[in-house]
Amino acid sequence: MIHEQYRFFGKELVNSSGEFQKENTDRNKPKHLTVLPRYLKLNLWQEEKENKMEVENNTQQLCSFDQQMIKDPQYTSLYNKEIYTYLLTQEEKYLVSNNYMNEQQQPDLNARMRAILLDWLIDVHLKFKLRDETLYVTTYLIDRFLNFKTTTRQQLQLVGVASLFIACKYEEIYPPDLKDFVYITDNAYTKQDVLEMEGQILQTLDFSITQPSSYCFLQRFGRIAGLDTKNLSLAQYLLELSIVDIKFMNYKPSFLSAAAIYLVHKIRKTPQSWSEEMQKMTGYNEQELRYCAKEMCLVLQSSDKSNLQAVRKKFAQPKYQEVSRIRVERQIKQQK
Structure with a gap:
């Protein structure tokens, strides 16, 4: 006598005679509360009320622009004040005085050379179609590095290119290739020169790149x-x-x-x-x-x-x- 195999349909079993057998799959499952206890309801209601009052109080302290953009999560209106208060404290740590370009600290450089370098980098930044933030990060890296390290005029362009290379890695989604940075210097430096200067800059600055611009x-x-x-x-x-x-x-x-x-x-x-x-x-x-x-x-x-x-x-x-x-x-x- 041939016995037909059971066929499964959801939670029910069907045999050859057409008789249905209900599978009790929920027997061992823990039962969830369908009605919240009164004390839990009160606690949740009180917490929701306090959160709502706190948001309303914070909203009243916002500037007019933040109040207009309160419903747009991308503007983080409720947190902008804290964010920019933090940035204001951070910018104090990275300030560099213009006195670093003196004969004792940088005997082979002057302010005119720095201006020529940055003017050239702005042109390169434009041709590469980089993000605006990349230019500011590059400038801060150059000034902070020169504030610590004495550099010759032959190496100044290399410092600028390596700083732009670091800033592109930090800010850009698709940064230019290393060979592109060598090309813009008219092959005055090699790939190895750029990489070595990159490592020197990062070690001098202790890998601290983020700075409010x-x-x-x-x-x-x-x-x-x-x-x-x-x-x-x-x-x-x-x-x-x-x-x-x-x-x-x-x-x-x-x-x-x-x-x-x-x-x-x-x-x-x-x-x-x-x-x-x-x-x-x-x-x-x-x-x-x-x-x-x-x-x-x-x-x-x-x-x-x-x-x-x-x-x-x-x-x-x-x-x-x-x-x-x-x-x-x-x-x-x-x-x-």
């Missing part, structure tokens, strides 16, 4: 100030002009960003150049920003006569709203 603060302060795309590009143009000039190294990145926005408002003749909200969110008042903004304005006015034209060429492109073509009056009225 003026570009980072510009993105935050520009939104709070309500700058449109063209005015934001103009502020970035001012920041990159200040990168080339060594005298701006005495200012903190957040201060440079605030001064650039203040100068943009002056150039555009905004009725209120520096609002109370901007003073509260940046920590700088109008009186503090005036001198730095005046120096930026002088650099901007003389940019067309400078031999270093990489920044001006970059911001003459439609991508940056051609802000370098804006004519600025020679004298901007100063408030007494």
Whole structure:
């Protein structure tokens, strides 16, 4: 006699005679609570109420921009204040004085050589179509390294290329190949030279690459100030002009960003150049920003006569709203 095998359909067994046998698969499973105890309901309700009150209190303390973007998780409106408070404390650790370019510390270099190097790197950065943050990381790596290590003028370009190589690895999704960095130096250095200098820079800086940049603060302060795309590009143009000039190294990145926005408002003749909200969110008042903004304005006015034209060429492109073509009056009225 042939016995048919059982066939499985879900939780039921069907035999050859068509009789159904229910498989009790839930017998050994633990039973879950279908009704929450009263004390647990009260605790959950109280916790939810406290969290809601805390969010409402935090929301009231936000600036107008953060309140508008409260529902967009990408702007992290509830945490921006803590984030930028932390960045303000971190920027103090990485400040480099412009006095490092002296005869004792760098006898073979001067500020003009640094400006030529950065002007060339800005041109390379533009041709490689790199991210904006990459340029700022490169600049900070160069200055911090030169602050610790005496370098000859023959090695200065190598320091710049190796710093750009590190910054690309750190910021770019698809960084250029090593051979591309050798090519842009017209084969003045080998691949091994770039790799050795890369290791030397990282060891000197103890692999500390992350540093709050003026570009980072510009993105935050520009939104709070309500700058449109063209005015934001103009502020970035001012920041990159200040990168080339060594005298701006005495200012903190957040201060440079605030001064650039203040100068943009002056150039555009905004009725209120520096609002109370901007003073509260940046920590700088109008009186503090005036001198730095005046120096930026002088650099901007003389940019067309400078031999270093990489920044001006970059911001003459439609991508940056051609802000370098804006004519600025020679004298901007100063408030007494």
